[in-house]
Amino acid sequence: MTFKTKVFAAKAATIKADAGAFHRHLLANERLSPAALGDLHDGLAQETVRAAMQDSPYYRRTYGALGIDARDLTDPGTWASLPILDRATVKTHTSEFPTPDAVGWNVREARTGGSTGEPLRTMHDARVPSLALSWRMYSWWGVQPCDDLARIGRWNFGRRATVKNTVSWWPTRQVYLDASEITTESMTAFHGSLNRIRPRLLEGYVGALLEFVDFLERKGLSVPAPLAVATTAAPLTSSARLRLESVLGAPVYDEYRGSEFGWMAGECEQRDGLHIFSDVRRIEVVDENGHPTTPGELGDLVITDLRNRVFPMIRYRTGDRGILRAEPCACGRSLPLMEQPQGRTIDMIRLPSGTVLAHRVTGMFGAHPEAVRLFQIHQQADHSITIRVVPGDGAHARTLIESTVQDLRDRIHHEVPVRIDYVDSLPYTGGKTKYIISDVTAS
Known part of the structure; x- marks a missing residue:
């Protein structure tokens, strides 16, 4: 047992005892039988609604008016009848969502990055040691909680928060590159940190990670290969995965999380679908009418x-698109599977005829991932389409x-012009690359 492992074990038994216990609980849950995990999941869902109706003014009023009884929610049909929240509803009624427990140290503010509009402010229940979710996921990749790691994401909490984080995690080392302020200077410093601490995990926004590997190649630099690279904040295309793996020399794993909820799903060592963290989140897929x-x-x-239990979020439509899987994973874990999220609902290509290109449009170069480093589809207000490509x-x-884009032209029967714009880089907001931009207003 290494020194870091001993220190972490001591912390997990004392000052981080809650996180340690929750971590052990999560590890046990993933090995439950599907039936037992389903019972746990349904019980948590029922208790979530019961507590919300009792303690949250919004749910007490809304669900009460509908005559909802939490005891009936073991019936999937009854659960599916619960109203679906959207961002506008949460923003309009923000003051009604918190429960009496939403006070002091119980609360951790959550705010979306705003890359698709005005940021949404909610609250996480700080009593839930959510880091244990990442520890479980990291273990699937051979990474342990005490291992050094590096992140590229939002990290603009100031010097005091940085020092506090450093002290809290000692002797484990964590280094950050703030994705909202990426410069040559900041990437140079981050490169130096990676070579100094040799992290076992590099985690970050897809767009920011791609920006960093472009920087490495431009400068003729390299970094010690980590055990794993993890991506979030945008769809991980096959091209992006191949690009990151070729430069960083490590397998790339996708994870699904959002500011409103934190971690929700992640790939295991099989890298064939994402395991839903069904012991902490309920993920549904519904059609345009809200039907499962x-x-x-x-x-x-x-x-x-x-x-x-401080700011209940029940049946919230994230704006992302996805697909659930029925078959179990070959890894043996009982946590159910979903495919990679397919991008935000508003990120669609709409043709004058009414045709909408949404299903896996970000995978258009999937057959030739080596041909592109990154791409972005931009539909102008006149419905014409520009595909910006950073070629391989x-x-x-x-x-x-050219062949792939011609296939797209043929697929849409040349209804609108489609042009290619070869570029050296793509714009990103806070490290998040938008793969699809549409200036067309949905009718």
């Missing part, structure tokens, strides 16, 4: 936080790109 879809069918992702280094990259 069948496994394998694309729809809107609707999330429930099963552990938040292969000798036939442009030929493959």
